Amino acid sequence: MPRSIRVDAVLVQAVIAGALSFAHLHDLAEAAGQTGWKAWAYPVSVDLLLVAAWRRLRTARRDRSAWTWFVIALAASLGANIATAGLLDLHHVPAWLRILVAGWPALAFLGGTLLVHTPADPAPPPAQPVDDEPAAPEVEMHRTDEPEPAPPTASAPELAAAPPKTAPPPAPVVPPALLDHARKIADTHRASTGTPMPADALSARLGLPAPMANAIAAELQLA
Template sequence: MTRSIRPDAVLVQAVIAGALSFAHLHDIAAAAGQDGWKAWAYPISVDLLLVAAWRRLRILRSTGGPTRSAWTWFAVALAASLGANVATAGLLDLTNVPAWLRILVAGWPALAFLGGTLLVHTPADHENTEPGPLPVVEPVSVPADSALETEPDAVEAPEPVPALPAPPPADVPPALVDHAQRLADAHRTATGHPIDADTLRDRLGLPGPMADQLAAQLT
């Protein structure tokens, strides 16, 4: 079974445009003093840098990487190609090329080499920096006969800790009772309520049991 070959309009257009751009770059390089095989190498270098920058740009965009460097070198190669096409349109005398154009053509190999090196060493694979998938841990089945079964009734409640005996009440000196009575009278006069043990403890700085005992003795 034979397949019919049908020309693709896009492919034909790309071949024609590439051939014309190639010829224009060759003519500019030859007019700038690059004769022989060097004049043919210039269009190859420009087109390869253009294609390499475009491919690197697509890779970086698909992986989420920074695309500024790829865009820069793509613009440089595109400017070189467009500049050669425009210059050969009769705007430039190819028999008397200016010095600045000769300098640009002579310096292009170093510029193209730098661009190609930076494009190659641009990090493009961000997937290697991402952590890999976590290993799947299969659950370990425990036999029913070896499982530890605890009944709620089998858990023994902790034995209550016996409370420490309360210390015997200390004897309150009579002088302290008189002083506390005066404080209690003053508190009743000011508030209309009898003084409580907490207030008495704060006023006199006494421990809790002694303050309670002293409050019980007040009238």
């Protein structure tokens, strides 16, 4: 209910404003020497140009021509309202105002014609659908009369460089005391068994690393 009351109030206000503006334009045109039906035609011409420019702005808000004619029609309507508010002696209208009123029909006709026949902004092209399938690769066609390039010749495999020979590690130096101890063990084994003591048995008996045990076995000449 409040919405319908608000809409009705706006319509009533629009009717009142339109009637007053219509009457002011009629009075100004009649004061400028346009009598009879001609005085009534001027407000119709101004209002029609204003409506035509506004309709064009609804579809093309960036149209400079529509804005220009909308401002011209609005200025004519506002100018008539101000001029008839007591600021202008309607019994002695200046010559420049008579010229403007007399030239208004041609100006309104030009504006209406341009608004009707000027094409609107072209609509943007519709977006092309995106194809999800990948495009087929293009096959490059070779001319048959051109010689084909020769295949690259296989180069002989390069011989791998021989790894550098590393010198054998030097034999560890056997301390004399350790050598005497090992000799006593070997002699005891020979005396008890009648056979020389094996090198691995001597290494296990002494609990020495292999390089040191081998060096002792070499000194004692054990197998």
